[in-house]
Every structure is written in C-alpha cells, then in structure tokens.
Amino acid sequence: MSSVNGYVDRVWAEGVAGWSLAPRVLVSVNGTALGSVPCTNRRPDVQAAGLSADGVVGFRAPLSLASGDIVRVTTPQGRPLRHSPWLYLPPESEGWLPVSLASRHPEYAEIAVLAGQLALTRFRPLFGQPGQVAAVKLDAGEGPRVACFGVAPRDADHLQHFHERVLTPAGVACPALHHRxxxxxxxxxxxxxxxxxxxxxxxxxxxxWLPAVMDELARLQRFGEQHRHRLRARAGRKRPLLHRLLRRAMSDALRWNRARGERRFLLWLLARLVRLPRVLSHGDLHRENALVDTERGDIALIDWDRWGYLPIGFDLALLMRGLPGDTAERLAGGSPAQRLGVVGFTYLFQRLDRPGLVDSEEGRALRRRCRELAGVE
Structure with missing residues (x-):
C-alpha cells in the first residue's frame, strides 16, 4: 500500500463524502466524469490523527444514484482514494443485482461473459476489495461463490497449487478455490x-479480531516450517509489498538532504529487518484482506498471490498499519524477533503515512524501542 491519499467515507443516493490531502478530488459515476470537488471542509478527526496540519481536507459532492451505480473518487493525478470504487446499492436490494443488468452496464462486462458460461441468476459486486471481484449467485443449488476476474493462466496455476498444497492441508481459514x-x-x-x-x-x-487472525498466521507459519524444503524455492507470482517498502526506505535513506541521524538509523534498521527469521507469510495482509463474519464469529484471509517467506512481524505490522507502535507491539506480543519486526516495520509504514513523524516524539519513541528490542534479541 502506498501513502494515504484519503478515504471515501460514505456514498448514499444523494451524494458522496470523504477526505483527501489533495486540494481537489475528481468524481465519476459509471465511468462518466462529473467534475472536481474542492477539499475545504474541516475534518478534526484527520487532523487529530496527524495526517493533516489544519484538518481542512473534507469533501462532499451531490449525486443522484440508482441501484448498481459505481462511484469513483481520485486525486487529480488519478490515484484512487481508499474505498473507491464504491458500489451504491439501496437497502432493499440486499446487495444483489439481476444478471440482466450486466449486459447493459460496461462496468460489469466480465460478469455478462461469465453468465454465458455458468448458470448465474444474480450477482453482487464487491468493490473496495483488492482486484476486480464479484460475488455471483449460481443455480443448481451451489449457493453463492466469488469470482476473481482477469487472472493470467500462469498466475491461476500458481494460486491453485498454493491452495491445494498449502492452505487446504494447513487448515488456514480462507475461501476454498473451486474451479477456473x-x-x-x-x-x-x-x-x-x-x-x-x-x-x-x-x-x-x-x-x-486480531487474535483470531494471528492464530491463522501461526498455523501458516507452522506448516511453512514443516515443509520449508519444498516451499522455499517458490513464492507468489506477485512480489510482496515488503520489497516496495524496503526499496522506498533505502531510497529515502540515501537522499542527499536526509538528516545524518535519520539516515544512519534507517540503514541500521533495514540491516536488522532483512536479517530477521523468515516465516511463511501472506505478504499482502492489509485489513481489506481479512474478512470477518461477526454473526458467526468466523474469519477468512483472502488474496494470497503475494505469499512468500518474509521477515517475521511483517504481516502483523501491515495488518495493524495505522496503530501506534507501542499498541501494535502489545497486541502482537511473541518473541523479541517478532516484536522487533512489528515495531520496525511499523516505523517504516508510519514514515510513509504521517508527514513529520521523524521529528515527532512518537518517531523518537519508535526509534528507541527498535534499538531496545535489537539489544534484547
């Protein structure tokens, strides 16, 4: 995940609202641009989180939406805000749309093609989750399924192999892959x-819900240790977000105007993080990839195409991104190596998400804690 651009907080029949650090946002419905909207409303919550100096970042745009309309909000540079695109569905729809709508709506073109091969009765788009994903209701009593579109055949082979050889025998809570x-x-x-x-x-x-997610990660790690000899040479088809994070931190450390103390700390921290024990990891475990059924008390982890053997603590730091470092460490617990991974990666994420962190008291506290944990290790 990249640094925070802003959020779409709410979409209703008459409008869309949220916030962005950009001075204006661009709003479109069903691919048709409606124009730009200034971000001039005060948002004390964003200011309190340290993401904006004055909190004048909120926006609100009037709309007139019908069931199935898709709202997109981006920065002027085309970067989508979190929770964009957003599907508008009135409560009476219960989230489902008739398959007949797919052939008349360009946003659902792949649903229409899929309906020609499977006995679909209705579908429920799940925008806001990674990739282009939709739930589809199948005939013949199979019940609802989820279809992930646009997958290259080699990527599909790789993911199917991981489900069959790792996730299913390890008993990790995730939706079963049925067919292609x-x-x-x-x-x-x-x-x-x-x-x-x-x-x-x-x-x-x-x-x-963090303990339940951590139990699944522990189950994955135990399986990874038992089968490391045959899994080590493999990895997900997509590179874990870890690689992007480390490259960004290294590039930042080597900037000519970077303060010497921060440069020295970043290089020190990176050297220790890459030497942490490597465990079988999800690789992309942000909170959109952990699903919770609050009624049944169940969880499921999705989007496994970035799996790999990664430094311990990375998955947890990504999952808890946005929490203060001391809170993340307390919730994660575990060995000194795991706590160093959580706090160290939290520091790298916080540097991206919070301008001014380096010179703040929280930034100084995180650096002190990293050194303390390294000493314990």
Missing part, C-alpha cells in the same frame, strides 16, 4: 463466498 473459467486470454477463479466484511470496515473495536 476461461474468459479469452484471462481466467476467472471461482471461490467459496464468505459472508463477512473487511476488518477495515468494522469500525472501533476491530482490534478484538
């Missing part, structure tokens, strides 16, 4: 439908 459907040069992967919401959308108290 060819759609031209790309494929759609059909998974079980998990009736949950992303951890990021549960609101205050989402941290209560």
């Amino acid at each position: 459907v060819g759609l031209g040069k790309r494929q759609a992967l059909i998974f079980d439908f998990f009736p949950g919401r992303p951890l990021d959308r549960l609101g205050p108290g989402w941290e209560a």
Whole structure:
C-alpha cells in the first residue's frame, strides 16, 4: 500500500463524502466524469490523527444514484482514494443485482461473459476489495461463490497449487478455490463466498479480531516450517509489498538532504529487518484482506498471490498499519524477533503515512524501542 491519499467515507443516493490531502478530488459515476470537488471542509478527526496540519481536507459532492451505480473518487493525478470504487446499492436490494443488468452496464462486462458460461441468476459486486471481484449467485443449488476476474493462466496455476498444497492441508481459514473459467486470454477463479466484511470496515473495536487472525498466521507459519524444503524455492507470482517498502526506505535513506541521524538509523534498521527469521507469510495482509463474519464469529484471509517467506512481524505490522507502535507491539506480543519486526516495520509504514513523524516524539519513541528490542534479541 502506498501513502494515504484519503478515504471515501460514505456514498448514499444523494451524494458522496470523504477526505483527501489533495486540494481537489475528481468524481465519476459509471465511468462518466462529473467534475472536481474542492477539499475545504474541516475534518478534526484527520487532523487529530496527524495526517493533516489544519484538518481542512473534507469533501462532499451531490449525486443522484440508482441501484448498481459505481462511484469513483481520485486525486487529480488519478490515484484512487481508499474505498473507491464504491458500489451504491439501496437497502432493499440486499446487495444483489439481476444478471440482466450486466449486459447493459460496461462496468460489469466480465460478469455478462461469465453468465454465458455458468448458470448465474444474480450477482453482487464487491468493490473496495483488492482486484476486480464479484460475488455471483449460481443455480443448481451451489449457493453463492466469488469470482476473481482477469487472472493470467500462469498466475491461476500458481494460486491453485498454493491452495491445494498449502492452505487446504494447513487448515488456514480462507475461501476454498473451486474451479477456473476461461474468459479469452484471462481466467476467472471461482471461490467459496464468505459472508463477512473487511476488518477495515468494522469500525472501533476491530482490534478484538486480531487474535483470531494471528492464530491463522501461526498455523501458516507452522506448516511453512514443516515443509520449508519444498516451499522455499517458490513464492507468489506477485512480489510482496515488503520489497516496495524496503526499496522506498533505502531510497529515502540515501537522499542527499536526509538528516545524518535519520539516515544512519534507517540503514541500521533495514540491516536488522532483512536479517530477521523468515516465516511463511501472506505478504499482502492489509485489513481489506481479512474478512470477518461477526454473526458467526468466523474469519477468512483472502488474496494470497503475494505469499512468500518474509521477515517475521511483517504481516502483523501491515495488518495493524495505522496503530501506534507501542499498541501494535502489545497486541502482537511473541518473541523479541517478532516484536522487533512489528515495531520496525511499523516505523517504516508510519514514515510513509504521517508527514513529520521523524521529528515527532512518537518517531523518537519508535526509534528507541527498535534499538531496545535489537539489544534484547
């Protein structure tokens, strides 16, 4: 994940609202641009989080939406805000749309093609999750499934192998991969439908689900240790976000105007993080990839195409991104190596997300804690 651009907080029949650090945002509905909207409303919550100096970052745009309309909000540079695109569905729809709508709507073109090969009755787009994903209701009593579109055949082979050889025998909580459907040069992967919401959308108290997610990570790590000899040479088809984070930090450390003390600390921290024990990891475990069914008390982890053997603590730091370092360390617990990984990667994420962190008291506290944990290790 890149640095924070802003969020779409709410979409309703008459409008869209959120915030962005850009002076203006661009709003479109069903691919048609409606114009730019200034970010001039005061948002004390964004200011209190340290993401804006004055908090004047909010926007609100009037709309007139119908069931199935898709709202996109981007910065002027075309970077989408979190939770964009957003599908508008009135409560009476229960989230489902008739398949007949797909052929008349360019946003759902792949659903229409899939409907020609499977006995679909209705579909539920799940925008806001990684990739182009939709739930589809199948006939013949199969119940709902999730279709992930636009997958290259080699990537599909790799992911199917990981599900069959790792996730299923390890018993990791994730939707089962049922079959693949060819759609031209790309494929759609059909998974079980998990009736949950992303951890990021549960609101205050989402941290209560962290122990359940950590149990699944521990199960994955134990399986990875037992089968390291045959898994080590493999990895997900996409590179983990770890590589992008480390490259960004190294580039920042070598900038000519970087303060000597911060440069020295960054190089020191990077050297220790890359030497941490490597464990079998999800590789992209932000909170949109952890689903929670609050009624049944179940969880599921999705989007496994960045898996690999990564430094211990990386998955947890990404999952808890945005929490203060001391809170993340307390919730993660574990060995000194794991705590160093959580705090160290939290520092790297916080540097991206919070301008001015380096010179803040929290930044100084995080650097002190990293050194203390390295000493313990």
